[in-house]
Amino acid sequence: MPEGNFYKKPCTNPNKNFRGATRELARYAKAMGHPARIKILRFLSQAEFCYTGDFVEVLPMAQSTVSQHLKELKDAGLIIANEQPPRVKYCINHEVWERAKWLFYEFFDMLDKPDQDRTTEQ
């Protein structure tokens, strides 16, 4: 790097400059951005609840990796973990699920209703 060139360290935090529904929708989309996590959610939505081992049986990856994906979905709020040692019971977080559902619906309806009131936009 040449003398006097003050390289500005880039900020790689995607959410830093975004707010509201845009940020929220992106958060849920990101959590759904891996096929394993989609499959977990599909599986869960049909089973009422599942243990970690149930997912491990179904997914083509190591137990530790499955656990990591479960953590991401939990962090996004889409699922809830209920400790029943030594097992952990997972289920859909219905409240958040409905919120995400609504955000996606509203988002995709944009093209159909171009002039509707968008109170949730950033």
Added chain:
Amino acid sequence: MPEGNFYKKPCTNPNKNFRGATRELARYAKAMGHPARIKILRFLSQAEFCYTGDFVEVLPMAQSTVSQHLKELKDAGLIIANEQPPRVKYCINHEVWERAKWLFYEFFDMLDKPDQDRTTEQ
């Protein structure tokens, strides 16, 4: 690493072992997994078409970064680029948009209709 420990190089390709609608949905979700890309899509869906510069004006990031996000949306198929040098015109890819919309709708309806026929599942 100890002698005789054959470390298996992990494969970090998320799509390797997944197929069908699960993979497809994750693809669109991932493309939507950044607030800037959500905002681009929102913006586009209300403007019929936009040039790159329109997005740069609106988004809190450098032109090169915006260009990168546009490329990701284009690679996912959600938008179409139309070269009109020196400018580039972007618009929604309606066919893919409707496909993504349908996939998300079907996905989120899972909880409401637990016993419906799921012909698109992996």
Added chain:
DNA sequence: GTGAATTATCGTATATTTGCAATGAATTTT
């Protein structure tokens, strides 16, 4: 108490993502 079962976490390796500045290519303006 010992051992099996279950699962999160840690350590590590690799790949991808995010961001910016700088550059190059193509067109338009002057």
Added chain:
DNA sequence: AAAATTCATTGCAAATATACGATAATTCAC
């Protein structure tokens, strides 16, 4: 033709994501 405009691409740095094996913590069975 020279300069300005527009935008993708390249090069680089930092952060995050993905994956695995190993380990630790916890309960249950014996």
